[in-house]
Amino acid sequence: MTHEIKQLFHLASQWQQHGRKSVLVTVVALDGSSYRRPGVRMLINDNDEVFGAVSGGCVEKEIQLQAQSVLKTNIPKVMTYDGRLRLGCEGILYILIEPLHLSDELLETFNMVLKNRSAFKTESYYTSIVTESESLGTEIVLDGKRFSLRSEFKPSDKEKMECFTQTFPPLFQLYIFGAEHDAVQLSLAASNLGWEVTIVADPNESKTLDYFTGAAHLITPTFEQLNTSEIDEQTAVILMTHSFNKDVQYLMALKDVSPAYFGLLGSVHRRERILGKFLEYHPETDTEFLEQIYGPAGINIGAESPAEIAISVLAEVLSVVRKKTPMPLREKIGNIHV
Structure with a gap:
């Protein structure tokens, strides 16, 4: 790797x-x-x-x-x-x-x-x-x-x-949009996988890079200043600001990217509200963009705490990137790595 x-x-x-x-x-x-x-x-x-x-x-x-x-x-x-x-x-x-x-x-x-x-x-x-x-x-x-x-x-x-x-391939990278305490757990877990983590926070954010264990970068652009040119097919994106309006605005800023994985933290109801508001501003958006969004982000392992949710989300990222359906290995027939 x-x-x-x-x-x-x-x-x-x-x-x-x-x-x-x-x-x-x-x-x-x-x-x-x-x-x-x-x-x-x-x-x-x-x-x-x-x-x-x-x-x-x-x-x-x-x-x-x-x-x-x-x-x-x-x-x-x-x-x-x-x-x-x-x-x-x-x-x-x-x-x-x-x-x-x-x-x-x-x-x-x-x-x-x-x-x-x-x-x-x-x-x-x-x-x-x-x-x-x-x-x-x-x-x-x-x-x-x-x-x-x-x-x-x-x-x-x-x-x-x-x-x-x-x-x-290029180093796999994770862009975390949000700077709350659960972003720290996600950053730490992703860095343990060897991923290069970038935290995208509000311009008024007072936290420093040291707060986000394992992160390589902390950037604080406005929605208009956000540079998406480095978000490529070796990148996972997670929206987890815990702010409805911020998630909608980040989604609008990211509407032209095609990352390896695009996740949205929160419930099904919250996802529908965010996508609905997004479509009010961009009704012409191709359905392919909307269908690439995994929301709620994560696989169903009964995750409760921020650390458990991080494992759930990263497991889904790996399954999507490697085109595998999550399942207990004891139920898999044949070689583990096939």
Whole structure:
């Protein structure tokens, strides 16, 4: 996920600045089932510090042991982990362990790509047999430019290697329109998912960004000044001002956007009143815009408190974005991830 590799690169660059060597661990293939799927990563440095995990905990210790030789020799390796022989996962993991050194140009371009909300991809070259080789490694493609994750890596004999390609969309973001106490719980829960949270508050709002735990931005535009250009298909929008008039005015300001999810907090009756008032001002509005609004926002889990409501709302966002119908997993037939 984009937020995971962002966190990983940030920490790796900090370790580099302090003279620490590190290795990148990537699950590049899977035969069977596992806690996480290919593309999950973790980071290990020469002080035995670890960031992230590639499973539920059954393989990490073995990876740390295998990583020691890569830290010493700077030669990447592929290892496998057969969970069928143990009490953990029920599949075979193919894991690439490689030295990681991020150039200044790579980091600068990476940060620019994140800021511009552009997609990017990684290509990891590996073999499906346990081996050590300079030919193993990962490239990242940023803004049309290729960068190696270690300076001396130049992919050779690509036709003889297997390649795991992963595409990363822009960071998922959440715009919360409202600054009451329940916005704090929603911001916190969303930030724990790795989403970039923006709080949109009234121009007269006295609260500061620090009040909204987990939020990256607090903006206080007038309805006319609201810039909607960054609300894209990787954005969820929640209207929760607890003010009928403000929700109507924000809805009018957002009438031309098409986010991944558009939620309206409150009852069915409140939703109908807000949409009715909105249509008085914009009777020509396409029904497609109105049909994209989820109101009342959230799935029915019996949520009562602000923290529970946040879970309900974010669960609905995930289900809509990933095109899944919420259901107990014990009732699902077949693979969990299908």
